[in-house]
Amino acid sequence: MPLTDGSASNQRVALNLKGVTRRFGSFVAVDNLNMTIKTGERRAILGSNGAGKTTLFNLITGDFPLSEGSIEIEGVESSTLPTHKRIQAGLRRTYQHALLFDSLSVRDTLLLAVVGIHNKWPLFYPLKKNSKYHEKAEALAKVAGLSSKMDVLVGALSHGQKRQLEIGIALSGDPKIVLFDEPAAGLSPAERPVLTELLLSLPKKLSVILIEHDMDIALETSNIVSVMHNGKHLLEGEPEEVVHSDIVREIYVGKRQ
Amino acid sequence: MSRTLLLIVVILIILPAFISDFWLNQILTRSIILGIAALSLTFLTTYLGVVSFAQITLAGVAGYTIAYFSPNTTGLGIELPWLFAVALALLFSTLAGAFVGAIAKKSVGIYSIMITLAISMAFFYFTRQNYSIFNGWTGFSGITAPVAFGVSLEDSLVFYYATLLSATAAGYLVVKFTSSPLGLAVQGVKDAARRVRAIGIPTTPVIIAAYAFSGFIAGMSGVLNVWQQERISSFSVGLGPTIDLLIIAVIGGMRHPLGAFIGAITYVLIDTFVIDLFSRDRFNMIIGLVLLFIVMAAPQGILGSFLSAQKRIRKYDNNAIKRKIKNDCEI
Numbered sequence: 001m002p003l004t005d006g007s008a009s010n011q012r013v014a015l016n017l018k019g020v021t022r023r024f025g026s027f028v029a030v031d032n033l034n035m036t037i038k039t040g041e042r043r044a045i046l047g048s049n050g051a052g053k054t055t056l057f058n059l060i061t062g063d064f065p066l067s068e069g070s071i072e073i074e075g076v077e078s079s080t081l082p083t084h085k086r087i088q089a090g091l092r093r094t095y096q097h098a099l100l101f102d103s104l105s106v107r108d109t110l111l112l113a114v115v116g117i118h119n120k121w122p123l124f125y126p127l128k129k130n131s132k133y134h135e136k137a138e139a140l141a142k143v144a145g146l147s148s149k150m151d152v153l154v155g156a157l158s159h160g161q162k163r164q165l166e167i168g169i170a171l172s173g174d175p176k177i178v179l180f181d182e183p184a185a186g187l188s189p190a191e192r193p194v195l196t197e198l199l200l201s202l203p204k205k206l207s208v209i210l211i212e213h214d215m216d217i218a219l220e221t222s223n224i225v226s227v228m229h230n231g232k233h234l235l236e237g238e239p240e241e242v243v244h245s246d247i248v249r250e251i252y253v254g255k256r257q
Numbered sequence: 258m259s260r261t262l263l264l265i266v267v268i269l270i271i272l273p274a275f276i277s278d279f280w281l282n283q284i285l286t287r288s289i290i291l292g293i294a295a296l297s298l299t300f301l302t303t304y305l306g307v308v309s310f311a312q313i314t315l316a317g318v319a320g321y322t323i324a325y326f327s328p329n330t331t332g333l334g335i336e337l338p339w340l341f342a343v344a345l346a347l348l349f350s351t352l353a354g355a356f357v358g359a360i361a362k363k364s365v366g367i368y369s370i371m372i373t374l375a376i377s378m379a380f381f382y383f384t385r386q387n388y389s390i391f392n393g394w395t396g397f398s399g400i401t402a403p404v405a406f407g408v409s410l411e412d413s414l415v416f417y418y419a420t421l422l423s424a425t426a427a428g429y430l431v432v433k434f435t436s437s438p439l440g441l442a443v444q445g446v447k448d449a450a451r452r453v454r455a456i457g458i459p460t461t462p463v464i465i466a467a468y469a470f471s472g473f474i475a476g477m478s479g480v481l482n483v484w485q486q487e488r489i490s491s492f493s494v495g496l497g498p499t500i501d502l503l504i505i506a507v508i509g510g511m512r513h514p515l516g517a518f519i520g521a522i523t524y525v526l527i528d529t530f531v532i533d534l535f536s537r538d539r540f541n542m543i544i545g546l547v548l549l550f551i552v553m554a555a556p557q558g559i560l561g562s563f564l565s566a567q568k569r570i571r572k573y574d575n576n577a578i579k580r581k582i583k584n585d586c587e588i
C-alpha cells in the first residue's frame with residue numbers, strides 16, 4: 001500500500017462540481033461550471049458583480065436546485081439531496097446578506113446551530129443550562145468574538161456583529177467544507193485583520209471556498225484562486241499568477257492594458 | 258414578568274372567595290377556557306408567524322373525543338375511564354394539529370388563513386352530516402364531568418381550580434417548548450426558514466410539530482369546554498367560534514402568547530354585560546367597534562401595549578437612575 005502517506009490523503013476530494021448549470025428563465029447565471037476542491041484546500045473565488053458566485057454557493061448548498069450537472073460532497077452524489085442533508089454531511093455556509101434569526105438571542109441562535117448539526121433539534125424540552133451543547137455554543141461565540149453578546153437579540157446586533165455570527169454558525173459541529181460569501185463586506189478596516197486571522201486559524205483539514213472582493217484578504221488566506229465571469233469558471237491557479245493575469249485585469253479594470 | 262404572573266395566579270386562587278357563582282362560572286372559568294384555546298393560536302402567530310383558523314377545529318376534535326368516551330345522554334359512544342378519555346382526546350387533537358400542519362406547511366400569510374379555514378369548514382360540515390360518530394348537527398349532550406382523584410369536577414369551585422391548573426400548565430408548556438431546541442427551530446422558521454435548513458434542520462417536521470403542539474393546547478381547552486358546557490355539537494366548531502377566537506387573539510395581542518387570556522376576559526365581559534345593556538343584536542356591533550379601536554389605537558393588543566408602555570417607563574426609570582448616579586459622582 002504505497003499511496004497512503006500524507007501527500008496522498010491531501011489529494012482527497014472534498015467537493016466535486018461537474019457541468020454545474022443554473023438558469024433563471026433564459027438567463028444563465030452559472031454556466032457549465034467544473035471545479036474540484038481538495039480536502040484542506042483554501043480557494044478564493046473572484047469575479048465582478050453578477051458573475052454568479054453567490055448563485056454557485058446556493059447550488060452547492062441546495063438553496064436552489066440545479067438546472068444541470070452534478071455535485072459530489074465527500075464523494076457522495078448530492079445534487080438531489082435537500083439542504084439539511086448536505087449540511088449534515090459536513091457542508092456549511094455564510095450568507096452574503098446576513099440571514100439570521102432576528103427574534104432569537106445570540107445564545108439561542110448558536111445553540112440552535114449546534115443542536116441542528118448534532119441532530120438534537122427534535123428535543124421538545126429545554127436543555128440543561130450546563131449541557132455540552134451550551135458549552136459548544138459558548139465556544140462558537142468565542143471564535144466569532146461574540147462572547148459578550150450572548151444574551152443580545154440578533155436583530156439588535158450591528159452589521160459587523162451579524163457577519164461574525166454568520167461565521168460562528170458556519171463553524172458549528174465538525175465542518176468539512178465551509179463556503180464564506182463575502183465575509184468582509186461592510187467590515188471596517190480595523191475589523192478586517194481580525195477576519196483574516198480567523199480564516200487563517202481554521203483547522204488544516206477544513207476545505208474552504210471564499211468569495212471575496214477584498215483582494216488582500218483573498219490572497220492572504222487562499223492557496224488557489226478561481227475567477228468567475230458571466231457564470232463561467234474562467235481560470236484557476238496560484239494566487240499571484242491569477243491576480244496578475246490579463247483576464248483578471250480585464251474583468252476588474254475593464255480593459256486590457 | 259414572572260413575578261407579575263405569580264401575583265396574578267395568587268389573585269386567581271383566592272378570588273373565588275369574593276365572587277358569586279355566576280362570576281365564577283360564566284366569567285372566570287369561561288374566560289380561562291377560551292384563553293387556553295386562544296393561547297394555542299397566539300403560540301402559532303407569535304412563534305411560527307402564521308394565523309390558523311383551525312384552532313377551534315382542533316379543540317373540537319378533543320371535545321368530540323371526550324364526549325364520545327364519556328357518560329352522556331345521547332346514547333352514542335363508549336364509556337372509558339376519564340383519564341383514558343382525556344389522554345385520547347389530547348392525542349387526537351395533537352394528531353389533528355399535525356395533520357393541519359402537514360397540509361399548511363408551506364403556507365404563510367393569507368394562504369395559511371385560507372387553508373386552515375378550508376380545513377375547519379370541512380370539519381364543520383362533516384360533523385353535521387356524520388351521525389355514526391358525531392351525531393349530526395345535534396351532537397352530544399348530557400356529558401358529565403368526571404370525579405377525578407376523589408373530587409367531582411361537576412362542582413363549580415373544583416372545576417374552576419382544575420381549569421386554572423390547566424391554564425397554568427398550558428402556559429408552562431408553551432414557555433418550556435419555546436426554549437427547547439424544537440421550539441427554537443420553530444422561531445427560526447418564522448425568521449428565516451432557509452437558514453434553518455442551512456444549519457442542518459429540515460423545516461417540514463418543525464412546522465408540523467408546531468401545529469401538533471398547538472393542537473395539544475387547543476385540545477386542553479376542548480376537553481374543559483365540553484365538561485363545562487356538558488354538550489358539543491357542530492355549532493361548537495362552526496365559523497362563529499372560529500372568528501370569536503381570532504377576535505380574542507387580536508384584542509389580547511399576538512405578540513405575547515399570554516395576551517390570549519387578557520383577550521378572553523375582555524371578550525367574555527363584553528359578551529356578558531353588553532348584552533344586558535343593549536340587545537343581543539348589538540353584540541356584533543360593539544365587539545366590532547372594540548376590535549376597530551384595538552386595531553387602530555393598539556395594534557399590538559392590550560397586553561402588547563401594556564408591555565411596551567412598561568418598557569418605556571423602565572427606560573425612563575433607568576435614565577433617571579443613571580442621571581442621579583452621574584450627578585452624585587460629579588458632586
Ligand SMILES: Nc1ncnc2c1ncn2[C@@H]1O[C@H](COP(=O)(O)OP(=O)(O)OP(=O)(O)O)[C@@H](O)[C@H]1O
Pocket residue numbers: 024029047048049050051052053054055056096
Ligand atoms: N433568484 C434569482 N432569480 C433570478 N435571477 C437571479 C436570482 N439569483 C441571482 N440571479 C441573477 O444571477 C446573476 C448572478 O447573481 P449572483 O448573486 O450569483 O452574483 P454574484 O457573483 O454573487 O454577485 P455579487 O458580487 O454582486 O454578490 C445576477 O445577474 C442575478 O441577477
Ligand SMILES: [Mg+2]
Pocket residue numbers: 053054055096
Ligand atoms: Mg454574491
